[in-house]
Amino acid sequence: MESIKVFAPATVANVACGFDIFGFAVDNPGDELILKKSDRKGVRINRIEGDEGRLPLAAEKNTAGIAIIKFLEFIGEDGQGFEMDLKKLMPLGSGLGSSAASSVAGVFAANELMGRPLSQKDLLPFAMEGERIACGSAHADNVGPSLMGGFVVIRSYEPLDIIQLKTPQELYATIVHPHIEVNTKDARNILKREISLKNTITQMGNVAGLVAGLMLPDYDLISRSLVDVIIEPIRSILIPQFDDVKNAALENGALGCSISGSGPSMFALSKDLFTANRVGKAMQDGFAKVGIGSECYVSGINQAGPVVLG
Structure with missing residues (x-):
């Protein structure tokens, strides 16, 4: 193949009690990326849509670009040229893994065009380099989950x-993104x-309980375990209406509700689609009471990860 179009999904990280060790993929939103082989050495980004001109076109400063550069260096093909078009289908600074989706889309597409020299799981360190560019920390x-799909546990970083x-x-997951922004670096620094x-x-105890609840499965145990006593009490002050929105989710049948990643998006888990949709409306209403607009996304746990669109 000389060109490829791929989609990489958004993600919910931390999942309440699992700071930097839990994450799961959702069906939408996500990022689309078109990657083409080029006779000119180097990685070039032709255009980025949906970022309001905020993301760098220089490949070495872009999460997708640096992931591809590091991948090519590793497989000894840094003379191979690529041209890229990136379409952001989710808001920046949303807590939905926007930078991760871009880096995953980039390295997944490059691996496909190079004949899959590495397994999908082995692409993870290169995608993590995109996160280092985005927020200063190569967290996974x-x-x-964006790369591998499903619900993942990062048991260790050294070794990965x-x-x-x-x-x-x-x-089912419900994600509500209020129209405010929380900078990832700021959210980590506090x-x-x-x-x-x-x-x-x-x-x-909650981490162990959530793992057990997912595997059994035991919805009551999942609900009891979706509690964060360390990170949420601090980061929630950055999100207006947090307590009201969380209570609305729980009152409408959610198993649990917390911050998605570093915020400002909030997520809830429910045990059926009907409840997940009802929870989403209640959460949006909670933000709307103080004039904050929002988007709502409802999906099952995405098991596919990145996919080829054409």
């Missing part, structure tokens, strides 16, 4: 150890560097 809780968990087919032993034990 967005790129992991990623586990995919089976999730109930009836589990976090405490030390936490109490009591909160650590509580959080560890």
